[in-house]
Amino acid sequence: xxxxxxxxxxxxxxxxxxxxxxxxxxxxxxxxxxxxxxxxxxxxxxxxxxxxxxxxxxxxxxxxxxxxxxxxxxxxxxxxxxxxxxxxxxxxxxxxxxxxxxxxxxxxxxxxxxxxxxxxxxxxxxxxxxxxxxxxxxxxxxxxxxxxxxxxxxxxxxxxxxxxxxxxxxxxxxxxxxxxxxxxxxxxxxxxxxxxxxxxxxxxxxxxxxxxxxxxxxxxxxxxxxxxxxxxxxxxxxxxxxxxxxxxxxxxxxxxxxxxxxxxxxxxxxxxxxxxxxxxxxxxxxxxxxxxxxxxxxxxxxxxxxxxxxxxxxxxxxxxxxxxxxxxxxxxxxxxxxxxxxxxxxxxxxxxxxxxxxxxxxxxxxxxxxxxxxx
Amino acid sequence: xxxxxxxxxxxxxxxxxxxxxxxxxxxxxxxxxxxxxxxxxxxxxxxxxxxxxxxxxxxxxxxxxxxxxxxxxxxxxxxxxxxxxxxxxxxxxxxxxxxxxxxxxxxxxxxxxxxxxxxxxxxxxxxxxxxxxxxxxxxxxxxxxxxxxxxxxxxxxxxxxxxxxxxxxxxxxxxxxxxxxxxxxxxxxxxxxxxxxxxxxxxxxxxxxxxxxxxxxxxxxxxxxx
Numbered sequence: 001x002x003x004x005x006x007x008x009x010x011x012x013x014x015x016x017x018x019x020x021x022x023x024x025x026x027x028x029x030x031x032x033x034x035x036x037x038x039x040x041x042x043x044x045x046x047x048x049x050x051x052x053x054x055x056x057x058x059x060x061x062x063x064x065x066x067x068x069x070x071x072x073x074x075x076x077x078x079x080x081x082x083x084x085x086x087x088x089x090x091x092x093x094x095x096x097x098x099x100x101x102x103x104x105x106x107x108x109x110x111x112x113x114x115x116x117x118x119x120x121x122x123x124x125x126x127x128x129x130x131x132x133x134x135x136x137x138x139x140x141x142x143x144x145x146x147x148x149x150x151x152x153x154x155x156x157x158x159x160x161x162x163x164x165x166x167x168x169x170x171x172x173x174x175x176x177x178x179x180x181x182x183x184x185x186x187x188x189x190x191x192x193x194x195x196x197x198x199x200x201x202x203x204x205x206x207x208x209x210x211x212x213x214x215x216x217x218x219x220x221x222x223x224x225x226x227x228x229x230x231x232x233x234x235x236x237x238x239x240x241x242x243x244x245x246x247x248x249x250x251x252x253x254x255x256x257x258x259x260x261x262x263x264x265x266x267x268x269x270x271x272x273x274x275x276x277x278x279x280x281x282x283x284x285x286x287x288x289x290x291x292x293x294x295x296x297x298x299x300x301x302x303x304x305x306x307x308x309x310x311x312x313x314x315x316x317x318x319x320x321x322x323x324x325x326x327x328x329x330x331x332x333x334x335x336x337x338x339x340x341x342x343x344x345x346x347x348x349x350x351x352x353x354x355x356x357x358x359x360x361x362x363x364x365x366x367x368x369x370x371x372x373x374x375x
Numbered sequence: 376x377x378x379x380x381x382x383x384x385x386x387x388x389x390x391x392x393x394x395x396x397x398x399x400x401x402x403x404x405x406x407x408x409x410x411x412x413x414x415x416x417x418x419x420x421x422x423x424x425x426x427x428x429x430x431x432x433x434x435x436x437x438x439x440x441x442x443x444x445x446x447x448x449x450x451x452x453x454x455x456x457x458x459x460x461x462x463x464x465x466x467x468x469x470x471x472x473x474x475x476x477x478x479x480x481x482x483x484x485x486x487x488x489x490x491x492x493x494x495x496x497x498x499x500x501x502x503x504x505x506x507x508x509x510x511x512x513x514x515x516x517x518x519x520x521x522x523x524x525x526x527x528x529x530x531x532x533x534x535x536x537x538x539x540x541x542x543x544x545x546x547x548x549x550x551x552x553x554x555x556x557x558x559x560x561x562x563x564x565x566x567x568x569x570x571x572x573x574x575x576x577x578x579x580x581x582x583x584x585x586x587x588x589x590x591x592x593x594x595x596x597x598x599x600x601x
Contacts, residue, residue: 006421010421010496011423014421014423014424015423017423017424017497017526018423018431021425021426021427021428021527022428024426025428101432102428102429102432102433103433104432104433105433106475107474107475108474108475109473109474109475110473110474113474180429183427183428183429184427184429184430185427186425186426186427186430186527186586186587187426187527187586188426188527204530205530207586208471209585209586210474210585211427211429211430211586213474214429215429223471223474225471228471
């Protein structure tokens with residue numbers, strides 16, 4: 001029997017369905033409030049305590065072993081997965097944000113993420129000291145050529161001494177206001193929690209098709225090869241529900257991470273993002289409106305050819321920071337410098353007080369309870 | 376039976392045979408050699424019906440639905456039903472080896488209710504659900520039993536009584552799916568003499584086909600258990 005051409009009735013039904021699906025997506029994105037995170041890149045020391053806190057809390061077992069819902073990369077670098085920002089996805093934003101046109105994305109490979117390495121510990125234990133060296137292998141037995149932080153310190157190469165620079169860039173799921181993963185999922189399995197905007201993947205609905213990973217321009221979604229479902233950062237919502245901040249922010253020794261509702265005008269996030277406008281999203285041009293923001297890194301001034309400090313030039317090229325955080329970064333850096341100067345002059349600066357974070361508990365809005373309450 | 380001799384319009388009949396489950400699960404069983412073969416033409420799922428705005432915006436309908444025909448034979452032994460499915464594909468995509476690879480698959484679709492108009496293009500509705508038997512190359516010949524109440528709603532039941540045998544050889548998949556007439560999970564009930572409708576879907580893994588990005592038969596075919 002030949003395959004039939006669509007009838008007028010089919011076409012009408014197609015239109016009805018299209019409207020229905022768009023309405024479902026609007027519903028899945030709808031939130032009353034939005035939780036957000038600010039990370040101050042001037043304070044991140046790349047210790048990976050956040051990564052380990054996340055790993056120990058969420059990705060130690062059941063097919064999640066190779067996942068790093070929280071990563072910290074050395075910048076400049078190719079990141080995790082390798083060159084993720086060149087893999088497409090996200091939106092082309094048109095008509096001042098009224099239309100978002102999805103952009104085709106690529107699926108990274110497991111090795112581009114950094115596979116789960118197996119080490120030859122047993123071999124070492126069973127042989128004499130020095131006979132065998134520690135070696136890592138990918139899950140398919142090949143030698144690793146990438147990992148979640150392979151870039152370690154390579155950011156400094158190729159930039160002439162003494163003006164080399166690097167900084168760390170921690171990343172989690174951005175819990176975007178317009179999450180491309182929600183639009184991508186044909187199962188309607190991904191949604192934002194109405195009460196706090198945390199983006200979750202319903203593990204009962206997900207069938208592991210990976211359209212979400214394709215569409216996410218930040219590539220912060222992992223595929224679980226055991227459960228055959230996609231998984232990602234859940235903003236520690238079981239802790240949040242008990243008034244405890246996320247594991248990554250609680251463990252951060254550098255006091256880099258702030259957590260609060262974006263609309264809490266008395267809280268640090270509102271002040272950093274909306275009032276002082278110093279915290280910016282990563283790659284804003286992806287059109288997803290992330291709810292993770294970064295205070296851009298200031299660097300020492302450049303040294304000129306004679307070795308003298310040239311205070312007019314930053315060691316981190318502005319062009320590179322604009323590439324990462326958009327054109328607003330220039331104003332953000334200016335404000336940061338102004339406020340730093342104000343404190344040097346003995347004046348008080350609300351912005352500096354927040355960023356220095358002497359009162360640790362004030363970094364987490366209402367999520368200040370001890371994690372013991374989750375036990 | 377030679378392919379050009381396949382029939383495409385008449386109802387599909389599952390003849391009653393005296394053969395065991397073990398015998399009928401064999402792909403080279405003489406029972407299958409003598410069973411009548413029917414062709415089910417398939418085509419791309421309409422892009423307009425994709426529940427994902429992302430898929431709609433990033434795919435073209437002409438690139439979807441690589442498998443254009445699935446040949447089907449069916450027999451029963453009075454207690455169990457057997458489907459022998461065959462389709463051409465140049466290479467076998469057996470597993471999710473990496474994030475960017477997808478396995479081949481095939482699925483049979485049945486309306487749950489015989490007396491209610493059930494739209495095949497939408498995999499049923501809330502009041503007229505469908506039951507699908509979903510074989511995938513990485514399911515270890517344990518097809519999933521699914522219930523759907525419209526596009527994007529299909530869910531695996533906790534248990535599945537469907538069993539399978541499969542082989543890819545010389546550019547062709549051969550899959551036998553079998554199930555008892557009556558099963559404990561939510562699924563269609565079958566019996567000798569019963570008349571049902573049947574549809575089919577197929578996924579070409581090498582083309583990244585998964586979920587609603589697939590080929591399917593756009594109309595129900597009558598299916599009768601002799």
